[in-house]
Amino acid sequence: MALQVGIVGLPNVGKSTLFNAVSAAGAEAANYPFATIEPNVGSVPVPDERLDTLRRLADSKRRIATTVEFLDIAGLVKGASQGEGLGNKFLSHIQSVDAVAHVVRCFDDDDIVHVDGSVDPARDIEVINTELLLKDLDAVTKRVERAKRSSKSGDKVAIRHTELFSRLEAHLEAGNVARTFEIPDEDAKEVAEVGLLTAKPMLYVANVGEGDLPDGNAHVDKVREIAAAEGAEVVVISAEAEAQIAELDAEERTEFLAELGLERSGLDRLIHAAYRLLGLLTFFTVGPQEARAWTVRDGSPAPVAAGKIHSDIQQGFIRANVIGYADFVEHGGEQAAKNAGKMRQEGKEYVVVDGDVIHFLHSN
Incomplete structure (x- = not known):
């Protein structure tokens, strides 16, 4: 199953706008509370340039990224835990996710109504956390x-x-x-x-206007202060800018990000923050048919990683032939890395490292 991240926050903080931008799933973004009742779900490929490099070196026919599922959960309001604004239903949606991305409004816009009449990140965070x-x-x-x-x-x-x-x-x-x-x-x-x-791992998403990228504003400083006290991470994004980025081709996207002072989109940074939050890493399987990325928890032994591909491979695990990503690239592919003595045979106790290129041997 893909990693699931629930996007939560008060109404009109930019959750659905962000969701639309990152998933192209067409979630309804309306200027009134409870525009979203059932959570919209969007599956997004995890950006990883290493996969492109591996595919090129192996001349693989297909590139298959690992994915993250974003759930756009309806805006919560004060009293949600007592059923206000269909709160009980909305809260139950959070139980199914692996991590929570709490979107906090950090932009001023008189045309977008705030449910409490003013922009105050500290108050907004307290409302959600209290519920x-x-x-x-x-x-x-x-x-x-x-x-x-x-x-x-x-x-x-x-x-x-x-x-x-x-x-x-x-x-x-x-x-x-x-x-x-x-x-x-x-x-x-x-x-x-x-x-x-x-108990869910949480990170804060400070939603700012495009002009406040990349570092944020005074509202974001308040979010950072609260997050620091909790040991949480803050990702500064502009849902408005993400909506524009989603419509651009690769070259235009790079230029637009540079204009905003960013190296990566908000989506990329949000996904990687979620990976850090959950202690996840990526390993690869590479061959002529496909180059593929897989997600596993940091500290996982080789058989558990094998189980991500298929339970039969985990059960019949014999050994793993492993080449580190840097060695695979340096030597220009699997065979050359093997000839250089860079392929290792690892057993059941081997702990997978981020970037490992692995071929699992198993009994039928």
């Missing part, structure tokens, strides 16, 4: 009550869970997000089953 926290607190409180009932019989696991979820409840009540709560390894699965929204 996510309240939803989590409700779920955890119910879990505490259930554990307490089960613990009356003397069940040791239920007693441990009562203590665990009571501590988590206090943590949330103090205004802390679930991702900053330390969970013992033996209880990780139990906590994960609750589906806590604030």
Whole structure:
């Protein structure tokens, strides 16, 4: 499955405009709240110049990038955790994603109505985070009550869970997000089953006007201050500019980005930030038919990477023939790298490195 990133925020902060630009899926972007009810989903290829180089060197017929799915989740409002503005439905959509991109309005425009009448990133962030926290607190409180009932019989696991979820409840009540709560390894699965929204990795997307690229403005400074306190990352984009970039060909895009003082589009930076947030890396399989990129978590052993291609390859894993990307390029391809002694035979314990070009050997 592709990495899923949920785009959240208040109404009219630029979520759907951004989604339209990055996915070309035609999400409705309207100047009124709740233009989006069901989440729009757009699949976007992960930009990686290494894949183009590998395809050229191997003369592969096809280039297949790994992808990211963006979910445009409807604008949340104050009271969403209590069902305001169909909030319960919108919040439930967040439970399915791997990471959350919180779009914060950092542009002034009298023609685009702000749901609270003014642009104030700190207030807006607090509204969203509070609603996510309240939803989590409700779920955890119910879990505490259930554990307490089960613990009356003397069940040791239920007693441990009562203590665990009571501590988590206090943590949330103090205004802390679930991702900053330390969970013992033996209880990780139990906590994960609750589906806590604030346990999701989050990054902030500061949406500015085109004229405030690349560094942002005073509104962005507020977002950075809040993000720093949370240990979160901030990506400064202009949804307005991204909409223009999406319509340009490669040469025009490069020129336009240079005019804006950018090396890469907001989409590229957002995707790579999501990869860092989730601790992901890319490995490649290369041959005459196709050059293909695959995504795996950092620290994954070779059989797990093989399983990304097919479960049968993981189950029948024998070994992995590995060439580092730099060696593959330096020697001009697989055979030359192998002749130079740069192909390694790795076993089940080998941990995949970003950029590895791998050929898996497996039994049928």
